[in-house]
Amino acid sequence: MAPKPGGEWSTVLSHLALGVVSLHAAVNSVQSSRGAAAGFLLQALAAATTLAPGLGTHEDCLVGAWVATVIGLPLLAFDFHWVNGDRSSANLLLGGGMVLAIAGDHLGPEGCSVAGQAVLLVVAVTILIVAVFTGNTYGMWGGAMLGAAGLLSRLEEDRLLLLPKEDVCRWVLAAGSWAYCWALHTQCLQWE
Numbered sequence: 001m002a003p004k005p006g007g008e009w010s011t012v013l014s015h016l017a018l019g020v021v022s023l024h025a026a027v028n029s030v031q032s033s034r035g036a037a038a039g040f041l042l043q044a045l046a047a048a049t050t051l052a053p054g055l056g057t058h059e060d061c062l063v064g065a066w067v068a069t070v071i072g073l074p075l076l077a078f079d080f081h082w083v084n085g086d087r088s089s090a091n092l093l094l095g096g097g098m099v100l101a102i103a104g105d106h107l108g109p110e111g112c113s114v115a116g117q118a119v120l121l122v123v124a125v126t127i128l129i130v131a132v133f134t135g136n137t138y139g140m141w142g143g144a145m146l147g148a149a150g151l152l153s154r155l156e157e158d159r160l161l162l163l164p165k166e167d168v169c170r171w172v173l174a175a176g177s178w179a180y181c182w183a184l185h186t187q188c189l190q191w192e
Helices: 008-029 034-051 058-083 087-134 137-153 165-191
Strands: none
Touching (some): 008 034
16 A cells, blocks of 8 residues: 555654744743743643654653643743733633643543643634734734634544645644744733
């Protein structure tokens, strides 16, 4: 049986792109926003564990992606809300992510999938709302990209743009992370 075009190389490239963008964002945001830097670092580590041979099983990689979604993404939203004075929403998002991370073993595969996508969309929408009210263009693009990644992951198709659906979602997530990094930078410049 012939391998599907765009198979393994696109998976490696998408993980590599997400890892590099997330690590770059973590390094760039550590001085101004430690919560967001931790969220970016969780995404980079989840991508690295998938790429590195012998670091873990497929289940370990899925757990890493789960933690990066339910803890890492709320950490990004936490800083956007906290800096803009909405501390209750910031705490609610982060607390909800922590509860989901603990409850992940009890949800089952379908429950984890739904919860992960719910976290993704809630984070995207809340950051998008904050970005619209503060006029942060990069935040608006990041929110749109993160929301697009969440919606693309729900499609029934296995392939999008001749690539596996999961790879396209990682590329979109990498673009959203890049935009969030710049949104944080813009936000910090506004407060200085």
